[in-house]
Amino acid sequence: MKRHLLKGKNRHMANENEASRVKILALYKILNMYTDEEHPLSADGLCEKLGGYGIKCERKTIYRDIAALKGFGADILYSHAQKGGYFIGERDFEPPEVRLLTDAVNAAPFITNKKTAELTAKLQSLLSVWQAKEAKSRAHSENPLKHDNEEIYYAIYTIDRAIAGGRKISFTYHHSVIKGNKPALDAGRKFVISPYALIWNSDKYYLAGNYQKYDSVSVYRIDRMRRTEMLCEPARRFEEVSCYRGRFDAEDFARRTFYMYSGEKRQIELRCKDSTAETMLDRFGGGVRISRAQDGCFTVRGNVYVSEGLIEWLMQYGGRVEVVSPPELRLEVINRVKELNAVYGVK
Incomplete structure (x- = not known):
């Protein structure tokens, strides 16, 4: 009987510990989402927000949990203004930094409008809802110059893995042509390349690598690639086809290459x-x-x-x-x- 009571007590304590962990995580999420220097939340306000998650709490536990979060390194400050309360001070990304990254994403034509919207939303989620609302009011509308190649994320991921693993890649490379009165893509041509670096230059993303027929470094636009695959075949060492040793210097290569034409x-x-x-x-x-x-x-x-x-x-x-x-x-x-x-x- 006593053993059963102990088991029940242990189970109850485990449930309480689990609830406590969930509460402190929810509290940190609320502080990140709903507070900044201009929008602090009091202990009562935080309890109310937690209630929206179905979590009951008292003010004294809020103080204890905030102290624990601060001890873990969270920059939680207290405002003594008329509507005082707690708020997140320093964030991983501050509003000007998110603005810079968002503008870069919007300006990049190789990122489709769909991916631009997704990336922008992810960047703005790093801010409070109030800061994100202000950022949205300054956001640009859809960019008509953006490309429509939704494979570009997969291509970048595949190329990155191939470079890290020292493997060759294959892809079909297309050029734009005029068919009738409309722009279209040609049938494309298959390439097998030893990849060395991904380079962002003049708002376009390029791959620098060796085409197996030549002893030089060629350049390919990522947005023109389709069906990119990593092969089992080892890549050719860049030391064999370039002046670089130990590391392919992408910055130097881009500086000496005009409009990303190889030569x-x-x-x-x-x-x-x-x-x-x-x-x-x-x-x-x-x-x-x-x-x-x-x-x-x-x-x-x-x-x-x-x-x-x-x-x-x-x-x-x-x-x-x-x-x-x-x-x-x-x-x-x-x-x-x-x-x-x-x-x-x-x-």
Whole structure:
């Protein structure tokens, strides 16, 4: 009989402990969701919110649970204002940080509108409901320039795993074409690639990797990929096809690659007007040698990937940037200028 009473008592204590754990978790959730510096909640207010979860409590247990949460590292503060109460002080992400991340998600065209809405909601859940409401009032509407490839999340996940595991991937790569009077995707082409890095550049997401037919690093847009799969075959080491050793330096690769076109790495020399100084410094940073020239100009010397992207980038500056070397690049730019003159009837 005594043993049965002890079992019943132990069961009752276990139920009480379980309820206590649930209560303290619910309390922390309520503090995160409903409080901030401008919206504190009193002990009575917190009891009322807990009641909404079907949890009964008294004020004295609120004080005890808050002390326990603070002891665990939660930044719970007390406001002595007219409507005093407890609130969460420092959060993992503050409103300006959530704003920065939300704006980045909204601006990224490779993230679909559906995924943008989901990510934005997750980011705003890191704030109080009051802060989230304010953030929503400043949110952008749907971006018509966003792509509609819902496979992109899976592609990123698969590529990430393949890079970490040193494995090759396969995917079908598509280009946009005009069919009739509407844009469409072509039939696509299958690639098997040794992946080295994911690179976010100019609001697009790219994969840098080696296509097995060549001894170089190629670049592929993630939003153009479909049916991405990780293979069992080991990836080719990037040391065999690039100048990098030990670690594939994605930042350096992106800085030396223009519009993410792959090409041959060459030393170039540019003669630039002083008005382009900020542009050149933004583009090259400290990765090139810069020296003063005459007549309001300076020279830039450095190693970059010579490609179609570099030529397009140079053309936009017209007479403000002159290619000095290599001679093949200078000749290619001259030919492009002649083509442009012919199109516009300039002799």
